[in-house]
Amino acid sequence: MQRVSEFAKAKGISRGRAYRLARSGVLPVRELNDGSIILEDAAMAWQPRHARPLSPRMAWLLLGMLDGEIPAGVRDAERSRLKGHVKGVREAENPAHVLAQKVSARAQLHVFFAHPEDAAEMRDDERIALSGVGAPGSGMMAGDVVEGYVAPSVIEKVKRDFLLHEQADGNVRLRVAEVREPGKAAIAADLADWGRAREMREANRIIHELLQEKC
Template identity: 30%
Template sequence: MGLISAPEAAVQLGVSRTRIQQRIQDGSLPARKVGRQWVIDQADLREIAHHTDPGRPLSRASAGALIAVAADVADHLSPWAKSRARARLAQLLEEAPHERDLDDFAVLMLRTLGHRAARELYRASPLDLAGLRDDARMHLSGLSSPKAQMSALDVVEGYSRAGDRDALVRDHLLVPASADRANVVLHVVDEAVDPERYKDIDLVIAADLAEHPGPRERARAQELLAERAQRRGA
């Protein structure tokens, strides 16, 4: 499983860095120092994952409603659900762009949109990435979206229906991989969800980028939300 930093552990559990530090200090989360940084074995993290308060993340249905409102395709929602989703979107756009700590920003995004899809990591031959990128069953987002402005040609990220996942894995010879080896990020949505809805939506792209550990990706995610907030206020 490997070692991860305390900030990465906070994001995976959906808690603040302060809470991780508290658990390290009280001994409830095994950790050791490498240089000046605390690191945690992912096996130990998995042991406590089911006992950690995730900060009441939104359900998949609520996350989907939020995205539908952001994409302006919310006619299928009830008036109450639509109003609730709009209020949540307004709150996110009020808070997220101003969160100074990028790790805490990532936690906020995870709590709000972490259940929008199942995130799966794979390794593909670099020669097969172009074919995967062009596959109609793969709806590009995150690092692979032009809006991300990441120029990540060595990675493919996108959404697919659950019913297409096995065929994509088989046809492109995808192999499950750890975060440090993966070059394919697949977000799998329910059969009833149209993955095309997730394409080119700044809120979705920001959520995708926030799930990557790099500060560059998370900073760009925050920029996307700040840009949307600015357009909303104009």
């Protein structure tokens, strides 16, 4: 047996969604004498469907909407879908994780290794729009980590200039996209991509702040 709140946390969904699943009969439940419900052990076999990531365009529109920007030239149907995605982020048990999944196609990520001295120089390079760890408002010190966005037209030059070579656990994380200055939502998504507790905590802090501003 398991409480609905515990089930929601384990599955990464909101408690509201878990209760709706239980009350609709999707999850097997047992009703207690006081009217509350608990989930049968068989409920743990249920798995949430992972939606396909948004297109790069829609991903950036969603990030912009979370930052409080009013998207121009967006069709009514697209605006409605974007509001639905914002609602999904708001209701999630782990908003940063959900957002990162939705906008995972926003840019192609490349991970490299750079010497700490080179990393320090890279953070001052105007071709790199800093984001994620070490970005203003991220709540995290950069150390020898460099994370940011680089335009497709200069990524190869940046690699040559700093002698970068790809390494899965490297300290340089560059996303290839035309981004002049990442907003708070993009910084949160980039932090969440690390999948580590501290980065996820700061990503959720940023998103909660953004959602409070939208109230």
